[in-house]
Amino acid sequence: MKIYQTKNYDDLSRVAANLIGAQIIQKPDSVLGLATGSSPIGTYRRLVEGYNNGDLDFSQIRTVNLDEYRGLPRENDQSYYYFMHENLFNHVNIKESHLPDGTNPDSDAECKRYEAVINSMGGIDLQLLGLGHNGHIGFNEPADNFPKYTHCVDLQESTIEANKRFFESIDDVPRQAYTMGIGTIMNAKRIVIIVSGEDKAEIVNKAFFGPVTPQVPASILQFHPDVCLVADAAALSKSPL
Numbered sequence: 677m678k679i680y681q682t683k684n685y686d687d688l689s690r691v692a693a694n695l696i697g698a699q700i701i702q703k704p705d706s707v708l709g710l711a712t713g714s715s716p717i718g719t720y721r722r723l724v725e726g727y728n729n730g731d732l733d734f735s736q737i738r739t740v741n742l743d744e745y746r747g748l749p750r751e752n753d754q755s756y757y758y759f760m761h762e763n764l765f766n767h768v769n770i771k772e773s774h775l776p777d778g779t780n781p782d783s784d785a786e787c788k789r790y791e792a793v794i795n796s797m798g799g800i801d802l803q804l805l806g807l808g809h810n811g812h813i814g815f816n817e818p819a820d821n822f823p824k825y826t827h828c829v830d831l832q833e834s835t836i837e838a839n840k841r842f843f844e845s846i847d848d849v850p851r852q853a854y855t856m857g858i859g860t861i862m863n864a865k866r867i868v869i870i871v872s873g874e875d876k877a878e879i880v881n882k883a884f885f886g887p888v889t890p891q892v893p894a895s896i897l898q899f900h901p902d903v904c905l906v907a908d909a910a911a912l913s914k915s916p917l
């Protein structure tokens with residue numbers, strides 16, 4: 677694992693966007709796996725800048741997102757579909773983008789469909805990840821095993837609590853989500869995980885310097901051959917560097 681320690685969130689966003697930008701330049705028809713949450717917002721802003729100033733061309737880039745709330749229609753401003761369009765897709769010349777369909781009532785069919793979409797693209801060249809406070813990646817919550825494929829999850833209370841800031845009330849936060857599995861994520865050729873802030877310092881230490889366990893889903897990344905952890909000093913403040 678390569679660790680890039682940055683001064684702050686701004687710097688982290690610059691480094692992450694440079695790593696993704698390098699991928700786009702080296703392989704203009706890359707399949708990018710993308711994430712939502714507050715962590716990647718600055719990275720997406722930098723990628724949009726790169727497009728606007730002519731450094732980056734997304735015309736052959738295809739994307740697949742990690743996850744989507746179950747039950748939220750695309751036009752809901754808290755859906756990840758909406759988030760991705762607001763923060764990236766509406767501002768660059770992306771060729772093709774995919775997310776799980778939160779409105780498909782048949783969850784088994786939706787999971788199979790999404791996994792097949794990823795496979796039909798030849799897999800993911802670079803997967804961007806954030807890190808949940810309980811160690812989740814995508815919406816793979818702490819569990820007794822590492823789920824292999826795209827599946828439907830019941831969100832943990834702590835995740836519902838953490839995400840309620842985006843909704844009018846906690847009752848509006850969806851209780852379920854579709855997410856790529858740990859196996860889907862581990863099949864990506866390269867992984868860039870971004871983590872910012874002191875509130876993540878404890879979980880960064882556990883995930884990247886502790887034992888590999890499904891109770892800390894991100895810890896499996898220690899076994900991936902090409903991971904870049906891009907974290908600011910605050911997020912790394914409890915890690916043995």
Ligand code: GLP
Pocket residue numbers: 711712713714715716742743805806807808809813814815835839
């Ligand atoms: C959310 C998302 C994850 C994200 C994580 C961290 O629940 N499903 O993909 O990485 O939580 O979010 P944030 O970056 O806002 O801390």
